[in-house]
Amino acid sequence: MSRYWSDLVSQLTPYVPGEQPRREQLVKLNTNENPYPPSPQVLQVLSAVDGDALRLYPDPDSTELRQSFARLHGLAPEQVFVGNGSDEVLAHVFQALLKHALPLCFPDVTYSFYPVWCDLYGIDYRTIPLADDFTVRPGDYPAENGGVIVPNPNAPTGVLMGLSSVRELLERCPNSVVVIDEAYIDFGGESASGLIGEYGNLLVVQTLSKSRSLAGLRVGVALGNAELIEGLERVKNSFNSYPLDSVAQRAARAALEDEAHFRDTCARVIASRERLSETLAGLGFEVLPSAANFIFARHGQRRARELFAILRERGIVVRHFDKPRIDDYLRISIGTDADCDALVTALEEIL
Numbered sequence: 001m002s003r004y005w006s007d008l009v010s011q012l013t014p015y016v017p018g019e020q021p022r023r024e025q026l027v028k029l030n031t032n033e034n035p036y037p038p039s040p041q042v043l044q045v046l047s048a049v050d051g052d053a054l055r056l057y058p059d060p061d062s063t064e065l066r067q068s069f070a071r072l073h074g075l076a077p078e079q080v081f082v083g084n085g086s087d088e089v090l091a092h093v094f095q096a097l098l099k100h101a102l103p104l105c106f107p108d109v110t111y112s113f114y115p116v117w118c119d120l121y122g123i124d125y126r127t128i129p130l131a132d133d134f135t136v137r138p139g140d141y142p143a144e145n146g147g148v149i150v151p152n153p154n155a156p157t158g159v160l161m162g163l164s165s166v167r168e169l170l171e172r173c174p175n176s177v178v179v180i181d182e183a184y185i186d187f188g189g190e191s192a193s194g195l196i197g198e199y200g201n202l203l204v205v206q207t208l209s210k211s212r213s214l215a216g217l218r219v220g221v222a223l224g225n226a227e228l229i230e231g232l233e234r235v236k237n238s239f240n241s242y243p244l245d246s247v248a249q250r251a252a253r254a255a256l257e258d259e260a261h262f263r264d265t266c267a268r269v270i271a272s273r274e275r276l277s278e279t280l281a282g283l284g285f286e287v288l289p290s291a292a293n294f295i296f297a298r299h300g301q302r303r304a305r306e307l308f309a310i311l312r313e314r315g316i317v318v319r320h321f322d323k324p325r326i327d328d329y330l331r332i333s334i335g336t337d338a339d340c341d342a343l344v345t346a347l348e349e350i351l
């Protein structure tokens with residue numbers, strides 16, 4: 001606390017990201033990173049970086065990268081906005097498109113950054129309870145609202161909402177922007193990006209942090225009709241002209257071009273997820289059906305808080321959220337098969 005802080009800063013409760021431990025030997029299953037390296041073509045681009053790439057300012061519009069995203073999704077570059085990780089893209093979305101007189105709506109169990117941005121930007125919000133099985137019920141959302149944002153698959157549950165439910169939400173709320181945060185969509189869902197031509201109020205947000213193994217590069221994207229994108233550009237150009245450095249722009253394009261590597265790593269993560277889910281069920285866990293690169297599970301007899309602490313002592317880091325409805329669950333990122341085996345061995349001993 002300092003007397004020099006603004007009232008707003010004094011009142012903020014910032015988001016706390018999962019721990020990035022310094023100890024190398026830890027089995028790190030807490031922040032949903034991809035356990036496999038990015039495309040070798042990305043590494044090639046990075047090793048070829050020359051002084052000029054750093055001496056000059058980058059393209060403020062990330063023109064070529066936006067073209068790459070547009071090609072990938074069958075959209076025009078004017079329908080693509082890029083930023084420094086999808087967290088930055090989302091922050092701009094909250095400010096540009098979700099701050100209105102009526103409250104913004106999002107699930108009661110969801111990405112815990114959403115209420116933080118609401119507090120930062122003074123956005124009124126209302127949480128809509130998920131069903132008992134943690135699915136989103138579009139009919140529970142008020143037709144008139146200041147906007148809707150839902151991760152699909154949801155975080156931290158991993159539960160997927162089908163495209164028919166996404167359509168239902170869009171049709172129910174034609175007067176506000178519906179944001180589908182698809183950070184984990186490549187691990188088992190179908191993107192709503194194909195619906196952008198039909199729904200002018202749809203904004204899809206994705207990231208290269210998870211399925212493209214580039215959490216350290218910080219590249220996120222929003223896809224939607226050109227007017228929504230222009231709104232985001234207005235905020236971005238009032239905040240930071242150069243959110244993506246030249247190296248990130250080049251490397252991200254290389255990642256998008258390597259479709260084979262992308263498909264292969266996603267398939268490996270999905271196979272490990274299914275294997276781990278089955279094994280944990282055998283150890284007495286109830287595992288929610290996941291379409292993400294993590295699972296959300298609770299044990300019939302042992303408290304999640306206790307398991308979290310014992311695993312941490314054994315050098316295995318998972319995530320526990322001390323929040324209503326989910327404090328009995330552990331969120332476990334899918335690691336390599338060796339990581340998952342280490343977790344299972346530890347759990348077998350503990351239980």
Ligand SMILES: Cc1ncc(COP(=O)(O)O)c(C=O)c1O
Nearest residue numbers: 085086087111151155183207209
């Ligand atoms: C639902 C969801 N959206 C967005 C993000 C942000 O990802 P990034 O800023 O790395 O693109 C995360 C990160 O964990 C997430 O879980």
